[in-house]
Amino acid sequence: MNTDQVLDIFREAGAVLEGHFILTSGLRSPVFLQKARVFMHADKTEKLCRALAEKIRAEVPGQIDYVVGPAIGGLIPAYETSRHLGVPAIWVEREGGVFRLRRFEIEKGARVVTVEDIVTTGLSIRETIECLRDLGAEVVAAACIIDRSAGKSDVGVPLIALAEYEVPAYPADQLPPELAAIPPVKPGSRNI
Numbered sequence: 001m002n003t004d005q006v007l008d009i010f011r012e013a014g015a016v017l018e019g020h021f022i023l024t025s026g027l028r029s030p031v032f033l034q035k036a037r038v039f040m041h042a043d044k045t046e047k048l049c050r051a052l053a054e055k056i057r058a059e060v061p062g063q064i065d066y067v068v069g070p071a072i073g074g075l076i077p078a079y080e081t082s083r084h085l086g087v088p089a090i091w092v093e094r095e096g097g098v099f100r101l102r103r104f105e106i107e108k109g110a111r112v113v114t115v116e117d118i119v120t121t122g123l124s125i126r127e128t129i130e131c132l133r134d135l136g137a138e139v140v141a142a143a144c145i146i147d148r149s150a151g152k153s154d155v156g157v158p159l160i161a162l163a164e165y166e167v168p169a170y171p172a173d174q175l176p177p178e179l180a181a182i183p184p185v186k187p188g189s190r191n192i
């Protein structure tokens with residue numbers, strides 16, 4: 001599946017929003033990919049995650065013990081991708097703002113692939129990896145449906161993106177005037 005096909009699925013679902021958005025990193029953007037509008041459709045989610053699982057299998061040598069999704073956005077794609085990989089899916093969720101594996105135990109040395117929905121700066125993946133490494137897991141790769149940094153984010157392990165789609169994002173004190181004129185909204189769950 002190529003980037004245009006992935007973006008077509010997002011557009012069909014009405015998931016490519018335009019306005020003024022506060023991203024989880026604090027950056028501001030005129031475009032927000034509202035993945036929930038895609039993940040509400042099992043058929044669209046299946047197509048995307050089957051393709052992502054195939055890409056993971058092709059690029060990750062050796063065994064994968066778990067897929068780990070960062071809540072909330074990573075829950076559904078991690079679960080669906082794990083189904084196609086035939087391995088269990090678990091998740092990290094924020095407790096006091098910090099990702100924790102609250103509901104599961106993981107064996108030391110377990111080989112893990114993280115699966116995210118969208119990557120902008122890679123911060124959420126780096127936080128996920130830190131949590132898993134603290135527990136003794138080996139993170140062999142990170143994967144996502146769309147990488148908005150188009151390969152520029154460094155998460156410290158190979159990042160396998162189903163699509164790369166570069167979208168502008170600005171520090172809050174460097175907004176272009178047309179963006180500054182729109183009241184901002186923050187769709188994500190960090191700090192809620």
Ligand SMILES: O=P(O)(O)OC[C@H]1O[C@H](OP(=O)(O)OP(=O)(O)O)[C@H](O)[C@@H]1O
Pocket residue numbers: 023024025070071072073074116117118119120121122123124125187188189190
């Ligand atoms: O690469 P980054 O700069 O970290 O941005 C991407 C992250 O932002 C979103 O999560 P968010 O914290 O907004 O909440 P959500 O998972 O509930 O949507 C998205 O699900 C990624 O986890």
Ligand SMILES: O=C(O)c1cc(=O)[nH]c(=O)[nH]1
Pocket residue numbers: 022023024025031032033034035073118119120121148188
């Ligand atoms: O960077 C983010 O927070 C972000 C961007 C985006 O397009 N979609 C999303 O869910 N989060």
Ligand SMILES: [Mg+2]
Pocket residue numbers: 070071072073074124
């Ligand atoms: Mg998220």
